[in-house]
Amino acid sequence: MKAIVHREHGTPDVLRFVDRDPPEPGPGEVRVRIAVSGVNPTDWQARSGAGHPRPFPELVPHHDGAGTVDAVGEGVDRSRVGQRVWLFMAAAGRPTGTAAEFTVLPADQAVPLPDAAGFDLGASLGVPALTAHRALTVAEDGPRRLAPGALDGRTVLAAGGAGAVGHAVIQLARWAGATVVSTVSGPEKARLATAAGAHHVVDYRRGDPAAAIRAAAPDGVDLVAEVALGANLALDLAVLRTRGTISTYANDGGAPVELDVLRSMVLNARLQFLVLYLAGPEARAAAVHDVAAAVRDGALPVGEEHGLPLHRFPLARTADAHRAVEGRAVGKVLVDVTA
Template identity: 80%
Template sequence: MKAIIYRDNGGPEVLQLLDREVPAPGPGEVRVRIAVSGVNPTDWKTRAGATNPKQFPEVTPHLDGAGTVDAVGDGVDPGRVGQRVWVFMATAGRPTGTAAEFTVVAADRAVPLPDDVSFDVGASLGVPALTAHRALTVGEDGPSRLHPGALEGKVVLAAGGAGAVGHAAIQLARWAGATVISTISGPEKARLATAAGAHHVVNYREGDPAAAIRAIAPDGVDIIAEVALGANLALDLAVLRTRGTISTYANDGGKPVELDVRQNMTLNTRFQFLVLYTVGPAALAAAAEDVAAAVADGALPVGEEHGLPLTRFPLAETAAAHQAVEDGTVGKVLVDVSS
């Protein structure tokens, strides 16, 4: 099979396209023929060595993807062969991800994908959708699971709604019944956030964004899915309701976070820092189940018309795909692996 590998941390140039043996699934595992691989910021950061030291002599990157189960290991229903699936967390604790024609994962990390849902959607789920689910389910007064009506009466603020996680947060919050506000930096990103399903968009670079958000939500925002905590904290605290939650999954821009303790005591602010690697198996399983239900309801479409432009590369140009994500390409970067 064709696979992308790297042996040393570094820039995109360390990625190589090589021939490798097709892996065999072990007990409790499935082998998936990958059609489309999704690229996330964590993929290039792991390759670059910016997060954790490289654990394996050789790594095939990418946590997310979509394709078809073509073999199963002992203890897995043989009826799963031929099943269309989306794959998540493929490289968590393993050296082989979805940037290859075949990959092997634990059976519960290959989630059935309905026949009428594209592999592009499947490859765009994983990290963004599961992260968004976690961000929306950690509030003190909110639900721990998502379904239609779960967030009825709640107001959700998705910071950076034109990004992959922000896009998924908008879609999942809308599916669950919330009023959804998204902060954006200009007209084009406003268009994308609106296409994703945001009821309201607020340009944080113009006028008084806190006043604009308070005009929509006079009692404050219940949950904030935050991508740039250092840069946005003052705005977040100005619009958060008492006992509200700031769920932060990134700190884009790297601005240091300074907390006014008294202010947050008065608000009874809940800060939830999150990353999928350590969120725990129960939270991952719940998120995958709820996301699968949203997919079945048609709630997580992708593409320009749905607020998430797709940028594609062939497998041989995975290095260019990594560079595109590192450069901040708006939307989702996908790698076409096999037909």
């Protein structure tokens, strides 16, 4: 099979296009013929060695993807062979990610993909959608599960609504009934956030963004899904309602976090940090179930017309796909593996 591997940490130049024998599924595993592989920031960070150990001498990168179950291991229902699936956390603690024609992973990490949903959508779920679900379900006064009506009467602020996670936050929050406000850095990203379904879009670089958000949410925002905590914390606290939650999954830009402790205390605010891989099995299982339901409802479409432009690369050019993600390409970067 054709595969991308790396044997050392470094720049995208450490990625190699190679031939390997297809892996065999072990007990409780499935083998998936990958159609499309999704690339996330965590993938290039793992390749570069930023806080990621190397537990294996050779690694196939990428956590997310979509394809068709090709074989099953002992203990897995053989009727799954031929099933279309989307994958998550394929490379978490394993050497076989999705940047290859075949991968193996635990059967519960290969989630059935409805016939109406394309492989592009399947490969765009995983890290972004499951992270978005976690961000939306950690509020003290909020739901632990998402479904239509779960966020009725609540206002969600999706910071960076043109990003992959921000896009999923908008879509999942709207599917669950929230009023969605999104902050963006310019008119083109505003167009994308609106296409994703945001009810209100605020350019945080112009005018008084706190006043604009308060105009959309006079009683304050119930929950903020934050991508750049250091840069945005003051704005978040300015628009947060009492007992509101700031759920942060990144600190884009790396600005230091300066916390106004007294203001946070008076608000009885909750500041929740999250990393998908350490969220715990129950939280991840709930996220997978709810995201799969949203996919069945048609609530998570991708593509520029839905607010998430797709940038495609063939498998042999996976290094260029990594460069695109590192260069902060707006939208979702995908690698076409097989037809």
